[in-house]
Amino acid sequence: MMLDFTVNLNSLGFECGLSENEKEFIFLRARANGLTVCGCVHAAFLCKLAYSLRESIGLPRQIEDVDMVLLPSNISKKGKGLTVGVLGGGHIGKQLVQVLLEKNGLKPSQINISSRRPETLEEFVKRGIMCYFDNQRLVAWADVLFLCCLPSHLPKVCAELQSHLPKHCLVYSFLSAVPLNRLAQLLGHSFILKPQYEFVACDSVNMWLSQGHVTAALKDPEVIDASCPLAMRGGLCLDPKWLFGLLYSLLNMCTAANVGSTEALGLINELFQLKGPGTVAFILNNFVHSSYASPLTPDESFPWINLVDVQSKETPLSCFISRNNSMQGCLSALYNSVMVDPLKGKKEPGKPKDGTLSVITPSHCKKSDFV
Numbered sequence: 001m002m003l004d005f006t007v008n009l010n011s012l013g014f015e016c017g018l019s020e021n022e023k024e025f026i027f028l029r030a031r032a033n034g035l036t037v038c039g040c041v042h043a044a045f046l047c048k049l050a051y052s053l054r055e056s057i058g059l060p061r062q063i064e065d066v067d068m069v070l071l072p073s074n075i076s077k078k079g080k081g082l083t084v085g086v087l088g089g090g091h092i093g094k095q096l097v098q099v100l101l102e103k104n105g106l107k108p109s110q111i112n113i114s115s116r117r118p119e120t121l122e123e124f125v126k127r128g129i130m131c132y133f134d135n136q137r138l139v140a141w142a143d144v145l146f147l148c149c150l151p152s153h154l155p156k157v158c159a160e161l162q163s164h165l166p167k168h169c170l171v172y173s174f175l176s177a178v179p180l181n182r183l184a185q186l187l188g189h190s191f192i193l194k195p196q197y198e199f200v201a202c203d204s205v206n207m208w209l210s211q212g213h214v215t216a217a218l219k220d221p222e223v224i225d226a227s228c229p230l231a232m233r234g235g236l237c238l239d240p241k242w243l244f245g246l247l248y249s250l251l252n253m254c255t256a257a258n259v260g261s262t263e264a265l266g267l268i269n270e271l272f273q274l275k276g277p278g279t280v281a282f283i284l285n286n287f288v289h290s291s292y293a294s295p296l297t298p299d300e301s302f303p304w305i306n307l308v309d310v311q312s313k314e315t316p317l318s319c320f321i322s323r324n325n326s327m328q329g330c331l332s333a334l335y336n337s338v339m340v341d342p343l344k345g346k347k348e349p350g351k352p353k354d355g356t357l358s359v360i361t362p363s364h365c366k367k368s369d370f371v
Contacts, residue, residue, distance in 0.1 A: 041224070089118065144172060258301055
């Protein structure tokens with residue numbers, strides 16, 4: 001049996017070679033780790049909900065050999081369920097794929113990666129994931145597209161994608177340095193979701209350093225609890241508009257499948273477990289203004305929602321959730337129950353762990369020109 005004599009040897013530790021002035025910035029490592037963990041788990045949460053919603057809708061499956069051909073956006077795809085494209089095979093892209101495989105239960109056939117260096121992705125190829133360098137092929141295939149490329153590559157990437165992005169393809173951006181409006185302009189696309197994280201002073205930021213790999217960190221229920229979108233801890237917070245955008249993106253998926261408004265609300269309420277005792281279910285007016293809700297028949301689909309507007313303006317949904325503590329509790333509890341390993345136990349909807357729920361402070365909610 002071979003022993004590793006370097007284990008716990010301080011002289012080989014990361015901090016050993018740093019000066020006293022440099023050690024003041026060690027907290028930045030924890031922040032970077034926290035951003036990676038939270039970015040991946042929030043993306044996984046979206047995929048989990050989108051996959052479940054599509055299963056409930058019973059959408060046509062995707063064509064088995066779709067990866068061999070570019071499909072026009074008006075042709076339905078069959079045989080692969082929710083398809084997830086990852087554009088960029090660097091550090092973030094690789095971590096994200098690992099999380100989607102291990103935390104979401106997605107099959108390798110449901111994930112494709114487009115990278116300038118697909119030869120470096122052999123570990124994923126061996127698991128059955130298609131890896132290539134063809135961004136247009138990727139967006140023609142994917143229902144959800146994760147942008148994990150470098151900001152310096154974005155103008156060229158967007159130029160390639162601009163006329164090939166189907167309207168129903170949800171683009172999820174990991175590029176924190178590129179504002180949402182700028183990204184929408186470059187892509188010529190409004191179905192975009194972009195989380196906005198902020199740092200806050202705290203003493204628990206080092207919790208993000210407890211595990212080296214994202215998938216290992218997400219096996220810890222305390223890490224999942226700290227990453228809860230409405231009640232983040234560890235020196236990070238997430239703009240709640242991300243959650244509003246996520247809900248509207250699910251509504252758009254129903255609209256793209258021609259699901260009637262009444263059925264769409266039922267599916268979303270069921271998805272978020274908002275039909276039990278002590279819960280408050282979503283209604284039409286929570287998503288659109290009364291002027292749009294009144295003439296909407298049960299079989300008529302919701303209007304298509306511009307996600308860029310959702311994440312930059314006040315909406316009926318943002319006003320409703322901001323003022324409703326019970327709804328915030330339900331959403332937080334669902335996040336924990338969905339993302340925590342089932343073997344670790346689940347929390348009951350509407351009963352979040354004490355001290356983990358921070359109420360969203362409602363701003364002055366006025367009627368805007370939003371649908």
